Amino acid sequence: MDAAAMKDEVARAALAHVESGMRLGIGTGSTAEAFIRALAGRVSEGLRIVGVPTSERSAKLCGELGIPLATLEDLPELDLTIDGADEVDARLRLIKGGGGALLREKIVAAASARMLVIADASKKVEHLGAFPLPIEVNGFGVLATTLAIEKASAMLGLSGSIRLRMVGDKPFITDGGHLIIDASFGLIPDPEALSAALHAIPGVVEHGLFLGLASSVLLAGPEGVERLGAA
Numbered sequence: 658m659d660a661a662a663m664k665d666e667v668a669r670a671a672l673a674h675v676e677s678g679m680r681l682g683i684g685t686g687s688t689a690e691a692f693i694r695a696l697a698g699r700v701s702e703g704l705r706i707v708g709v710p711t712s713e714r715s716a717k718l719c720g721e722l723g724i725p726l727a728t729l730e731d732l733p734e735l736d737l738t739i740d741g742a743d744e745v746d747a748r749l750r751l752i753k754g755g756g757g758a759l760l761r762e763k764i765v766a767a768a769s770a771r772m773l774v775i776a777d778a779s780k781k782v783e784h785l786g787a788f789p790l791p792i793e794v795n796g797f798g799v800l801a802t803t804l805a806i807e808k809a810s811a812m813l814g815l816s817g818s819i820r821l822r823m824v825g826d827k828p829f830i831t832d833g834g835h836l837i838i839d840a841s842f843g844l845i846p847d848p849e850a851l852s853a854a855l856h857a858i859p860g861v862v863e864h865g866l867f868l869g870l871a872s873s874v875l876l877a878g879p880e881g882v883e884r885l886g887a888a
């Protein structure tokens with residue numbers, strides 16, 4: 658089974674967790690987009706849900722496919738968020754933000770009673786950190802913030818390249834108007850300590866460590882869909 662087929666399979670499996678009447682957080686990325694397409698099929702058959710998208714990109718796709726949408730202002734409490742991830746460990750800790758939507762993804766996940774993560778099995782890791790950690794930062798003083806990230810991570814014994822995310826010759830700009838720094842620390846022995854250290858830096862808006870947010874994970878592999886965590 659190729660990667661696209663695995664994304665479709667896990668997206669279909671996620672539909673079993675969606676019930677009529679739900680207020681649904683809708684993630685960002687290629688796996689989340691496979692879910693949006695599968696969800697649109699159910700909506701066209703009569704499933705009643707309202708979605709709160711985590712990015713302009715997902716909002717656009719949902720709109721094109723006829724999925725009813727609301728904002729988090731309209732619906733500040735959600736039943737379930739379904740989103741992808743760049744890495745997941747056995748404790749359901751995640752790295753997210755490969756698509757640059759981590760801030761809205763985290764706000765929406767935190768506003769949800771449950772977060773269901775969908776991914777292919779290659780995203781399951783023993784230790785987080787092989788995927789560069791995305792850190793969303795304010796554009797003001799980005800060099801000072803980068804230095805502060807270097808110092809804070811060095812205190813935790815972490816080092817590696819810390820780069821501003823670019824699109825061609827221009828910085829990548831998030832939906833919130835911020836920048837992304839991708840930090841290739843390598844394996845992160847204590848994600849909670851790194852999270853706290855990053856949150857203490859004024860220029861850091863948010864980071865891609867999702868700790869204690871995911872309630873369950875569906876992973877598609879050659880043998881089918883495996884579930885980690887509660888139903």
Ligand SMILES: O=C(CO)[C@H](O)[C@H](O)COP(=O)(O)O
Pocket residue numbers: 684685686687688689740741742743752753754755756757758759762
């Ligand atoms: O966090 C994300 C976007 O900010 C995505 O969920 C993550 O990058 C996974 O994407 P994909 O499903 O395309 O592998």
